Amino acid sequence: MKQSEFDRELKGITKAEAKNRRWKSVDVFCYWSIGPLFFVFVPTARIKERSFNSTLRFKWFDLDRALWEILDMRENEKAPFSLHANGAFVLHGREILASTTHDVEWMPGRLEQEVTHATDEAARRAQELAGLIDGLDSYLAFLQADTAAVLQRHPQAKVDVWRETLLAAWLRHDMRTVEGIARERIAANDRGGFGANDMSFYENALHLCMQGRASVERL
Template structure:
């Protein structure tokens, strides 16, 4: 599992905002294979945290922490607090060690987003498709791709005029042809 802690700040309010998220280590490499960006496989792990061509990850927690003062010492102490919280959260979520456990968490997060923001453009279909591909369930992955193409969902990525789902479909078809 890849855990990412992103911290940003607001100097006027003396507050650090933090977001801890996770995703399976195998998901971004599969995304890059689909998108034809295999050079990203050699990139530093930090690319997975906030790269333009990565999956978002599911938040384990988000929030803010006040700093006593906006200074080097104040920011170091608040940052340490963020790290301690992140470590405790990761330990308390020790069950998140498999793709299936991540998918359960992701489905719950997806449902909560859909309920709170009914017209959101965000969805969990890319992760569902990639999960099926990694499990060797190519027919289910193809079905997801076809359904999302029919829904005119780009999957958030368009490469060479092709959406994520069109690229997925092409890769799945070529893999099936090479087997048969």
């Protein structure tokens, strides 16, 4: 079997598994919400490498809306719901589960078995996390603790919580915090992973803060 045919089989199995769990899917992306949390599960399988991989990521759903407001992309709110899972201008989310199976014998039924096992684990982990996070504060606290753990294991890893913290402040209309983070990250030459209107993510956030301040001063 060619890899392209194997990919089509994986897509079909993943779609059926998502339907059984009342999740939604696009391509091999499975996505669902539990309260304010949004989860994305993605499996991959390779014939020649004889491997099966899967990842589960999550984010606070409304942070995408805040991102679109800052980037002047509010029209994305009218886009298909799947945009939150695989769109270009959405938060990628934090990885909370990853697994790899090596030396897989791709016998009939094995791919379906791997997908079922991986989605079982993803569903369990998502439900567990949803029970731990009950608001933006606990969400950010989780990310901060996870970031510290990642950096302890891999000191050179490029992971931080600045963007999520700014977006959370935006949702709370805490413009002082938004402006402070934006200025600090701009000074550190951090573009924030997104750009629009010929400005970085943090430059857009600061620009809107300055516009809002100017409007208040004119009143």
